[in-house]
Amino acid sequence: MAEGEHLGKGHVDRGMPDWRSGYRNAVHDAITNPWGERTPYARAGEWPSRVDAHLEPGTNSDEVERWVPTASILHSNGDGLDIAVQEERMVGVRGRADSRVNRGRLGPKDLFGWQANASPDRLRRPLVRRGGELVETDWDTAMETMVGRSKELLDQQGPSAFGIYTTGQLFLEEYYTLAVIGRAGLRTNHIDGNTRLCTATAAEALKETFACDGQPGSYADVDHCEVLFLVGHNVAETQVTLWARMLDRLEGPDPPKLIVVDPRPTEPSRRADVHLAVRSGTNLALLNAVLHELIATDRVEHDFVEAHTVSYGELEQGVREATPEWAAGVCGVPPEQIREAAHILGSHERILSTCLQGVYQSPQATAAAVQVNNVNLLRGALGKPGAGILQMNGQPTAQNTRECGANGDLPAFRNWANDAHVAELAELWNLEPSTIPHYGPPTHAMQIFRFAEEGSVRFLWISATNPAVSLPDLARIRSILSDERLFVVVQDLFLTETAELADLVLPAATWGEKEGTFTNADRTVHHSDKAVEPPGEARSDLDIMLDYARRMDFRDKDGAPLIKWDDPESAFRAWQACTAGRPCDYTGLSYEKLRAGGETQWPCNERFPDGRERLYTAADFYADPDYCESYGKDLITGTSAEPDEYRALNPEGKAIIKAAEYLPPPEPPGEGYPLRLNTGRTVFHFHTRTKTGRAPQLQEAAPDVWVELSEADAREAEVGEGDTVDVVSPRGRVRAPVRVTGIRPGVVFLPFHYGYWDADGGGDRAANELTITDWDPASKQPLFKTAACRVERVGGATGPAPAPHVGASRGLEEQRAH
Amino acid sequence: MKIDVALRETFDAEVELGAGLSRTGERHKAEQDLFHLTHTLRGWCDVHAQRLVAEAQRFGVDLEVESASPGRDQGLVAQTHEKGSEFVGQRAEPALLLLRDLRELHLAAARASLAWTALAQGAQAISDSDLLSTVSACHPETVRTMRWTVQRVKDVSPQAFAS
Numbered sequence: 001m002a003e004g005e006h007l008g009k010g011h012v013d014r015g016m017p018d019w020r021s022g023y024r025n026a027v028h029d030a031i032t033n034p035w036g037e038r039t040p041y042a043r044a045g046e047w048p049s050r051v052d053a054h055l056e057p058g059t060n061s062d063e064v065e066r067w068v069p070t071a072s073i074l075h076s077n078g079d080g081l082d083i084a085v086q087e088e089r090m091v092g093v094r095g096r097a098d099s100r101v102n103r104g105r106l107g108p109k110d111l112f113g114w115q116a117n118a119s120p121d122r123l124r125r126p127l128v129r130r131g132g133e134l135v136e137t138d139w140d141t142a143m144e145t146m147v148g149r150s151k152e153l154l155d156q157q158g159p160s161a162f163g164i165y166t167t168g169q170l171f172l173e174e175y176y177t178l179a180v181i182g183r184a185g186l187r188t189n190h191i192d193g194n195t196r197l198c199t200a201t202a203a204e205a206l207k208e209t210f211a212c213d214g215q216p217g218s219y220a221d222v223d224h225c226e227v228l229f230l231v232g233h234n235v236a237e238t239q240v241t242l243w244a245r246m247l248d249r250l251e252g253p254d255p256p257k258l259i260v261v262d263p264r265p266t267e268p269s270r271r272a273d274v275h276l277a278v279r280s281g282t283n284l285a286l287l288n289a290v291l292h293e294l295i296a297t298d299r300v301e302h303d304f305v306e307a308h309t310v311s312y313g314e315l316e317q318g319v320r321e322a323t324p325e326w327a328a329g330v331c332g333v334p335p336e337q338i339r340e341a342a343h344i345l346g347s348h349e350r351i352l353s354t355c356l357q358g359v360y361q362s363p364q365a366t367a368a369a370v371q372v373n374n375v376n377l378l379r380g381a382l383g384k385p386g387a388g389i390l391q392m393n394g395q396p397t398a399q400n401t402r403e404c405g406a407n408g409d410l411p412a413f414r415n416w417a418n419d420a421h422v423a424e425l426a427e428l429w430n431l432e433p434s435t436i437p438h439y440g441p442p443t444h445a446m447q448i449f450r451f452a453e454e455g456s457v458r459f460l461w462i463s464a465t466n467p468a469v470s471l472p473d474l475a476r477i478r479s480i481l482s483d484e485r486l487f488v489v490v491q492d493l494f495l496t497e498t499a500e501l502a503d504l505v506l507p508a509a510t511w512g513e514k515e516g517t518f519t520n521a522d523r524t525v526h527h528s529d530k531a532v533e534p535p536g537e538a539r540s541d542l543d544i545m546l547d548y549a550r551r552m553d554f555r556d557k558d559g560a561p562l563i564k565w566d567d568p569e570s571a572f573r574a575w576q577a578c579t580a581g582r583p584c585d586y587t588g589l590s591y592e593k594l595r596a597g598g599e600t601q602w603p604c605n606e607r608f609p610d611g612r613e614r615l616y617t618a619a620d621f622y623a624d625p626d627y628c629e630s631y632g633k634d635l636i637t638g639t640s641a642e643p644d645e646y647r648a649l650n651p652e653g654k655a656i657i658k659a660a661e662y663l664p665p666p667e668p669p670g671e672g673y674p675l676r677l678n679t680g681r682t683v684f685h686f687h688t689r690t691k692t693g694r695a696p697q698l699q700e701a702a703p704d705v706w707v708e709l710s711e712a713d714a715r716e717a718e719v720g721e722g723d724t725v726d727v728v729s730p731r732g733r734v735r736a737p738v739r740v741t742g743i744r745p746g747v748v749f750l751p752f753h754y755g756y757w758d759a760d761g762g763g764d765r766a767a768n769e770l771t772i773t774d775w776d777p778a779s780k781q782p783l784f785k786t787a788a789c790r791v792e793r794v795g796g797a798t799g800p801a802p803a804p805h806v807g808a809s810r811g812l813e814e815q816r817a818h
Numbered sequence: 819m820k821i822d823v824a825l826r827e828t829f830d831a832e833v834e835l836g837a838g839l840s841r842t843g844e845r846h847k848a849e850q851d852l853f854h855l856t857h858t859l860r861g862w863c864d865v866h867a868q869r870l871v872a873e874a875q876r877f878g879v880d881l882e883v884e885s886a887s888p889g890r891d892q893g894l895v896a897q898t899h900e901k902g903s904e905f906v907g908q909r910a911e912p913a914l915l916l917l918r919d920l921r922e923l924h925l926a927a928a929r930a931s932l933a934w935t936a937l938a939q940g941a942q943a944i945s946d947s948d949l950l951s952t953v954s955a956c957h958p959e960t961v962r963t964m965r966w967t968v969q970r971v972k973d974v975s976p977q978a979f980a981s
Contacts, residue, residue: 157980157981158980159980160976160977160980160981161981189976439972439976440972440973440976441973443977446851447973450848450849451977451981453848454848454912454913456913456977456981457981634962634965634966636858636962637855637859637962637963637965637966637969638855638966638969639962639965639966639968639969640969663858666854666857772850773850773851774850774851774854775851777851777855
């Protein structure tokens, strides 16, 4: 293992670190104990700082020429950090002790992931497909190819030929520019992000309950809560420093009660007071039973419900039959455990509830996430320190994709069904309202790919994402991307599996090589400065977009250029103007302020000059019919409510309590496929490993795919640790060595990170070869956590499975020894 | 008393709606979310039909439950439809066919909804609270199905006609 200089974990310092003390080789530390040493604190106390850092071998901290402030880009937590620069190269990172998010801590992906920036296989020049091969070309040729095809299709078919599929990993300025290009330049309704796969349900659940997106809670609620309710949220591996904060509360005086819903044995579940290891795909049944129990034992804060919500009666009726005994049969957990969870929730006020992919990527995603909101509403646990809701994000800048209108919504949480909101945008962009498509909900990603499949979308512009590995049912996705009728533009850092299928590949600069801002899952806005130059001819995504807009010659209604900005800061100012008066109000911010004072939570405006820690502190929702982002949907059919219907339901703009009945998953286990497939992530990798697979320490910690089986299912398949199996679904097969863990019997887990760019051969390593094409009717988020499968023994072990030894994939033997 | 007429009309309409949902799902299997959702909505129709059979028995009427068995029709014809729909999944004309099928579904749902309305009126006139509670439980679901067909038409038509 590399001998890097690393400020020791457990170094506790309230100010900036003393770079002369506390060094040790902690590379090993961050891999074997990603959460580091404990710094316990009491309820309502201040979370102590602890600065983590990693510098490349041979570098001393006193030789670092510049520390460039930014935040983490390999998860959604938004940890404040500095990039170390020496001789115009990135040489390391250190956490920022003054960050409200992480107080100096960093997880393994942040400590090591930055090394990918300097990978020798970065794309340096544009590539264009000639005679079936991708060949290098210059920027002018590349952009003219893109613009030529665009103009041709605009003439032949019009806006409906264009699809834009972006990401949760660019900067705010880029999403906003892309949204304006798409909605007002090309005038297509087909714009979405891969945020559809990670955060669409978070947004939709907030829109269903509060009629508007916007994270109600704050990470600081961890400091104050009496109960932590983690639903399908393996926080230890998705948000390392947030789990460190929770652990520090758990090990301090007056710790919170911990309730965990997860079919896998996770770090949080090992600490839980109640671990509800439900069958994959049954969250809604469980949550309905919890609500049933809260109502049956009258643990409802009736004054709060009466004053601040509508439709409580619908829930009361909807969960009447959902007894713990009924749910126990569906979910496979004892009814006493459900009662115990409800009892804990019912006997405390300061409840912090969180959800992530275990909810969002499962069937009935929105319906289940909404029931978590309902738990807090019934308890009146909202808008107070320690009493809140965190509907999490999966990616670092997903919040901005949502805000900026690049994720199936109009910019700044405007309501596509409200003509007055569209008129505001038209005025801002100096266009006729009729030229901004708003005849229906913006097209979601899965539908864009469906349109491409049927041949009506013929131009697909993909930025910073890798659908050839990350979308469900990959054989289908590869066939769509390879279809000659579809012109595919891919803008990325590397020749990803998706880029290999493209007609045009544009080399992009990334984090640390460009300037911009981004916002984390608790509304904290960070400014991220440029530290080093991008490799070769790579250009920032913003520059590429602005160049495209210029060459396309998009105009406003007076003939002036549609895009009136030309660099990150002017793009930020344009975005601020777009947010004025909206819930995500950025008008009180500036690059100068963000640089000087660091991070700030939105809304930041005249009323909240330093930002607002919690929304809805006075039940002041954004749900007024004239102001709200959404009128809501039927959680089963996805039908949008009509404006008048919403006005009648919620004239005073209160929170909405929505119920939904449990439905069996679309592909239940059965003959030939007796097991439930669950896909997910590890603490050491992000997404399709485009970056983390190129960071040696991370790659070594989780080098290849594995499959997790319970002891019972392993016995049934006659396999043990390290044996190779095929996991087979009706759509394909994945070959992987077995890790036997404490996962609940009947559920099989595959990490989704592994594609083919560094594999021998192809076609049997990506978990999404197996997943089903279906999505939540309300949020349109695809289902990654339920499909029927079976396990077939292929061969014996040559060693243990290449699975990490920490977190949910820790083996049963290791767990017993622990 | 002719409440049996209203029961039979509602029953027939729900059975027809259920069959239409399954047929549409199978014909448009490439629209995979539609395929799965029609299965769910078909399940509602089946439950409605079963409840109507039970209600009708109280009035000495025997309604045929030939189509009301839960689950998808896996007959040869259905499978042929599914294969055919996979084959045409890469062509654009299916969008126009889908619009046609959604219109038929909408009309079937409207017919069923109207039948429930009439049945509810009848149930009130004969002061049959059990029957009325069956209507109250089932009719809203039929209305949701009907509204979904409108939503789907709104979603499908822009691309179908503009491309």
